[in-house]
Amino acid sequence: SSVAVFAPATVANVVCGFDVLGFAVNEPGDEVIMRLTNKPGITISKITGDDGRLPLDPAKNTVSVSVQHYLKSVDRLDIGLDIELHKKMPIGSGLGSSSASTVAGLYAIKTLLGDESDPAKLLPFAMKGEEMACGHGHADNVAPALLGGFVLIRSYEPLDVVRLPHPAGLYCAIVFPDVDVPTREARQIIRNKIFMKDAVTQWGNIAGLVSGLFMQDIDLIGRSMTDILVEPVRSMLIPDFYKMREIAMGMGAVSFGISGSGPSVFAFTRDEETAKLITQKLQQHLTSIKIGSNIYVS
Numbered sequence: 001s002s003v004a005v006f007a008p009a010t011v012a013n014v015v016c017g018f019d020v021l022g023f024a025v026n027e028p029g030d031e032v033i034m035r036l037t038n039k040p041g042i043t044i045s046k047i048t049g050d051d052g053r054l055p056l057d058p059a060k061n062t063v064s065v066s067v068q069h070y071l072k073s074v075d076r077l078d079i080g081l082d083i084e085l086h087k088k089m090p091i092g093s094g095l096g097s098s099s100a101s102t103v104a105g106l107y108a109i110k111t112l113l114g115d116e117s118d119p120a121k122l123l124p125f126a127m128k129g130e131e132m133a134c135g136h137g138h139a140d141n142v143a144p145a146l147l148g149g150f151v152l153i154r155s156y157e158p159l160d161v162v163r164l165p166h167p168a169g170l171y172c173a174i175v176f177p178d179v180d181v182p183t184r185e186a187r188q189i190i191r192n193k194i195f196m197k198d199a200v201t202q203w204g205n206i207a208g209l210v211s212g213l214f215m216q217d218i219d220l221i222g223r224s225m226t227d228i229l230v231e232p233v234r235s236m237l238i239p240d241f242y243k244m245r246e247i248a249m250g251m252g253a254v255s256f257g258i259s260g261s262g263p264s265v266f267a268f269t270r271d272e273e274t275a276k277l278i279t280q281k282l283q284q285h286l287t288s289i290k291i292g293s294n295i296y297v298s
């Protein structure tokens with residue numbers, strides 16, 4: 001038997017919530033087609049949409065490696081599997097590309113084996129995939145890719161993941177400046193010590209953003225979405241970051257920031273039309289754009 005599973009792109013950090021906040025978008029996303037085979041072990045027969053950049057070797061691919069961890073945990077290393085991976089977003093785009101693939105793979109094996117336990121139980125395996133992809137097992141892409149909507153990682157040890165509500169009238173524009181920013185490198189350049197004064201500013205903003213989501217207060221969401229810790233460093237890797245912010249905010253965006261570790265940027269708006277216009281304008285501003293769409297928080 002076989003299954004096809006789609007998992008969505010995600011915006012991690014959501015500006016001020018480094019490693020603790022993320023949300024899923026309804027497109028783009030990746031698809032995994034998985035089949036049970038008679039020969040024990042995992043094979044990857046096909047990968048599309050990756051410009052030949054991803055390994056077919058199951059020991060080196062994040063999808064197969066995380067599925068292998070799952071199989072070990074349920075004591076099913078005896079089974080045979082074949083995986084096809086269809087990438088529908090660029091690698092290293094800041095849209096949770098590896099997470100979408102990994103989550104689709106894990107959901108596929110869960111479905112094939114008839115495992116009806118809570119999908120959140122797949123998270124530790126998905127985080128193993130992240131660790132392999134960029135050297136750190138953060139959950140702010142994999143958790144929203146798996147659970148949908150807005151997600152807070154309240155704690156990593158022990159893992160405590162909380163789904164958050166969001167206002168119905170919140171729209172998101174995303175554009176991808178066509179430069180490669182590997183997450184591994186984007187994590188290496190950030191400071192690992194911060195001042196208490198800056199921590200106070202940052203956690204005030206995170207609390208403000210989460211409150212705004214619960215209160216459906218888009219003004220509060222907007223004024224809470226500033227990041228004084230990570231964005232000042234990472235924005236240097238993104239072409240015309242501050243100019244793009246000026247354009248988006250000037251057109252009525254509620255907030256603007258880096259998606260994940262970049263280079264994609266996103267803006268929240270109060271209506272779909274503004275999201276579309278901002279996307280178009282930013283696409284015009286950047287000369288080479290691969291994707292750009294108006295995306296609802298799903």
Ligand code: HSE
Pocket residue numbers: 012013018019020094096138140141183186187259260261
């Ligand atoms: N929280 C992670 C980071 C997300 O910012 O490095 C990577 O997509």
